[in-house]
Amino acid sequence: MKLPDSLALVKAHRYKWIAIAIVLIALTALPLLIENNYIKHLLIMACVGTILGMTFSMLFSAGLITLGAAAFYAVGAYSSTILVMNAGLSFWAAIPLTLIITAVLALGFGAVFVRNAGVAFVIITLIFVQVVVLAVAQVEFLGGWGGIIGIPRPDPIGKVNFATKTDYYYLILAMLLLTIVVFNALYSSRIGRAWRAIKLSPNLAGTLGINPYRYRLLAFVVGSTTASLAGCFYAHYSQSITPGAFGGWLSIYVQLYAVLGGLEFYILGPAIGALVMTFVPEYLRIVKEWEPIITGVLLLIVILFFPGGILGTIRSPQALNMSNLQSLLKWLKVLLPHNKNG
Amino acid sequence: MVLLRIRNITRVFGALIALRDVSFEVNRSEILGLIGPNGAGKSTLFNVISGFHRPDKGRIFFKDTEITGLRVDRIAAMGISRIFQEPTLFMQETVFENVFSGFHRHYREPAWNAFLHTPAANREEAVSRKKAAEILDFMDLGAMRDELAANLPHGHQRSLAIAIALACGPELLLLDEPVTGMNPSETEVMIEKIRQIRERGVTVLIVEHDMRAVMSLCDRIVVLNLGEKLLEGPPDKIKNDQRVIEAYLGKQVI
Numbered sequence: 342m343k344l345p346d347s348l349a350l351v352k353a354h355r356y357k358w359i360a361i362a363i364v365l366i367a368l369t370a371l372p373l374l375i376e377n378n379y380i381k382h383l384l385i386m387a388c389v390g391t392i393l394g395m396t397f398s399m400l401f402s403a404g405l406i407t408l409g410a411a412a413f414y415a416v417g418a419y420s421s422t423i424l425v426m427n428a429g430l431s432f433w434a435a436i437p438l439t440l441i442i443t444a445v446l447a448l449g450f451g452a453v454f455v456r457n458a459g460v461a462f463v464i465i466t467l468i469f470v471q472v473v474v475l476a477v478a479q480v481e482f483l484g485g486w487g488g489i490i491g492i493p494r495p496d497p498i499g500k501v502n503f504a505t506k507t508d509y510y511y512l513i514l515a516m517l518l519l520t521i522v523v524f525n526a527l528y529s530s531r532i533g534r535a536w537r538a539i540k541l542s543p544n545l546a547g548t549l550g551i552n553p554y555r556y557r558l559l560a561f562v563v564g565s566t567t568a569s570l571a572g573c574f575y576a577h578y579s580q581s582i583t584p585g586a587f588g589g590w591l592s593i594y595v596q597l598y599a600v601l602g603g604l605e606f607y608i609l610g611p612a613i614g615a616l617v618m619t620f621v622p623e624y625l626r627i628v629k630e631w632e633p634i635i636t637g638v639l640l641l642i643v644i645l646f647f648p649g650g651i652l653g654t655i656r657s658p659q660a661l662n663m664s665n666l667q668s669l670l671k672w673l674k675v676l677l678p679h680n681k682n683g
Numbered sequence: 684m685v686l687l688r689i690r691n692i693t694r695v696f697g698a699l700i701a702l703r704d705v706s707f708e709v710n711r712s713e714i715l716g717l718i719g720p721n722g723a724g725k726s727t728l729f730n731v732i733s734g735f736h737r738p739d740k741g742r743i744f745f746k747d748t749e750i751t752g753l754r755v756d757r758i759a760a761m762g763i764s765r766i767f768q769e770p771t772l773f774m775q776e777t778v779f780e781n782v783f784s785g786f787h788r789h790y791r792e793p794a795w796n797a798f799l800h801t802p803a804a805n806r807e808e809a810v811s812r813k814k815a816a817e818i819l820d821f822m823d824l825g826a827m828r829d830e831l832a833a834n835l836p837h838g839h840q841r842s843l844a845i846a847i848a849l850a851c852g853p854e855l856l857l858l859d860e861p862v863t864g865m866n867p868s869e870t871e872v873m874i875e876k877i878r879q880i881r882e883r884g885v886t887v888l889i890v891e892h893d894m895r896a897v898m899s900l901c902d903r904i905v906v907l908n909l910g911e912k913l914l915e916g917p918p919d920k921i922k923n924d925q926r927v928i929e930a931y932l933g934k935q936v937i
Contacts, residue, residue, distance in 0.1 A: 526798050526799070526800060527798060529800070530794075530797040530798050530800065530804075531787060531790055531794070531797050531808070532794055532797060532798060534780075534783070534784050534787070535784075535787060537773070537776070537784075538773060538784050538787070541773040541774065541775060541776065542771055542772070542773055542774075544735070544755075544767070544771060545767075545771045545772065545773065545847070546756075546784075547734075547754075547755035547756045547759065548733060548755060548756075548759050548764060548765050548848075548851075549756075549759060549784060549785050549787050549788065549847070549850075549851055550756050550759040550760040550787055550788030550851065551756055551787050551788075552754070552756045552757075553756070
């Protein structure tokens, strides 16, 4: 028997809020339970990864696939570094200023980029992030390939002086929660519905009076600005930045967070993906040099066999791509006897 | 009163002249049929009216405002909704969400308020939800509101496409082959729905191959052949016209 609509809704709603409360308490209590600073560092980087993954998902929700998620992350990191170190602003003043600068830049570049949906956009963003990295590396003022070191910690607020990983953890957690609240408000409004409409059928969306260009541009600006927020944090957390840290690999990682967690889960997907991708390689004690290779193979496996990602596969196991799995098995069958004879 | 005025529209694809100097008018509150053999230019004309194709020559006026060459979403926002020939739906969304998305152009609260979920914006959405449910009931889709659009049978997908278009609140509805491939009883139901849509004050321009449906439904009919307007008039006149019969049957029969 199905519950009446309203009753089922109330129940689902209540469970949702209970789950959210538990997760919030757990996230707040986490650093009190963990002694190991390295694990705290991994947690912090998982939060950064989640924010970046969420920006990928936001563009994806509007039917855009970006391979340049790291570009505005770099812009944010360099911008707040310059504002703090050269203009003498406090970290807290540099953040809003950086967000404004990035939003304006994203509006300018996005106005050109999002005219091209589909493959053209993928390639444009891929090239853009490389150009940003190469351009930054050529500017002496920005430290060239050597980057910038000695970036100050965020200015203390009361007793919180950012001398410990715990302080940084709470800062990035606050940024992450803010991002989640903002993104959720967008997704649950008519703006989010317009994005989905454009993704699912641009033609139909157009006949409903939705201007695909304007909504894609909005997703690009919001996504890029959010990535720059993560960049602000990263610069003052690692206290040194180099252009190399923002290269193409980072964008691939960011993409993997979203794809691995589940592309249809715009918030939870990147969170799960970033957690898994941050912690699993550590515990497998994978040699650093091998990590990109393993990451690449993992990305291929997920796309080919688990297009729904972790969450999508849990929700509906039939989302497993059986046809690809079967063709793989067929290949193995062809290959194995051949190997025996050879 | 003339709602849509099509004047001397020409559209060329490479060497093919898909439409040549086509002119006609759609009056308010009428059901106008657009017929012609395959390749007559009917779908091209729909694409030109709804903004998917730009005409090479000619002009289009909607409520005495020129809409020639406007963007698809601008034309939609003026009150022209179209149904595609192939079921074009948000396949991975529920039936209800499909119709709900159709209300996009009705929201008066600024997007900023929608983002902040202000009480006024929430009220506006609640009104849309209610109206979406009404439209679903009207198109006999109420029982399927939580199904994914992709899982609906073909006939229901057509109904859903019309439901989405109705959510837009159009003054002019362009229907591309709404009953083609339906069995006679389904066709009968759909024809009745289209009549009711007209009674709600919506003007209908319909492309259809099912001649019985067209003849019983339309007030007037425009016949296209090889990109040109062959004839225009009430169904009785079209039915018995030698030129129309020739255009449809071709030379092999004669």
